[in-house]
């Protein structure tokens with residue numbers, strides 16, 4: 001069976017380097033925060049192109065911390081796309097504010113500026129755009145609405161390390177960029193991890209303090225804190241993988257472009273990739289008439305596939321109390337009903353890429 005992602009291939013390839021990095025952390029007993037996470041924070045800020053990066057324990061905490069840095073709380077509303085991983089909305093909910101779900105566009109499947117406009121109320125404080133599947137959302141359109149209405153824009157970059165919008169790296173566009181290093185992400189730790197990137201010193205200080213039990217000086221707690229620190233081992237491993245990220249991104253783009261041009265089955269709909277963006281193909285999402293049937297078909301061919309995401313956020317049980325109903329975000333609902341995820345990871349062989357393309361083209 002061809003696994004949808006096989007991380008063991010990367011580990012085997014760079015085994016010595018990864019194990020050495022872990023050994024160093026053990027020798028220095030720099031397990032929580034410390035020199036390896038500090039080093040990675042600097043490297044990641046350089047990579048993204050922001051003044052600051054603050055490593056945290058996962059991408060969900062990154063979003064929570066970013067919302068806190070913007071002073072968002074009870075009574076506030078934050079607009080997020082209905083088509084995203086649910087954690088985008090958790091970051092808002094944890095502050096006591098309310099996520100308000102906007103639809104995605106019909107072709108890019110990214111947050112739709114027109115839908116966002118309709119969701120703005122007196123309580124709206126911010127918009128979180130998600131560069132979903134590694135495809136940058138239309139930042140300028142969202143930013144224009146934000147500026148007209150005095151709102152903040154935060155980027156959820158969990159799926160888009162290294163993606164570029166109009167020549168600028170994601171994570172540099174909004175007030176803050178929130179990244180995840182969950183295993184399987186384009187840049188991943190050997191466990192959980194995340195980061196908040198920003199040029200704004202005040203935001204950085206809040207995130208950096210909040211994640212560290214609310215203190216900068218030990219045992220002096222300036223704010224309600226959380227234990228959201230990045231672990232030393234994750235920092236050390238991430239410093240190794242960050243070196244390979246450009247190479248991995250190149251390979252993802254190569255595979256993504258092959259799928260885009262060579263999968264020509266009319267039953268399969270591809271995501272649109274606007275010309276002013278350079279996506280990084282975190283997930284190769286397609287639309288098919290009957291995803292369960294497609295997944296079964298691929299399984300019969302020994303190819304494992306899955307779906308991102310079968311239920312849009314506004315219709316998740318966890319948010320039933322917000323009162324959304326089917327029909328509220330039509331494009332997101334259509335995508336949820338028809339999506340399937342193809343294989344795409346940098347270590348795929350040419351033969352495996354060919355196998356996926358052939359299977360897709362032979363699907364009836």
Ligand SMILES: Cc1ncc(COP(=O)(O)O)c(C=O)c1O
Nearest residue numbers: 058059060085087088158180182
């Ligand atoms: C779009 C998006 N936002 C946020 C997250 C949350 O990241 P984490 O799993 O590291 O908490 C993820 C992770 O899957 C994600 O895909």
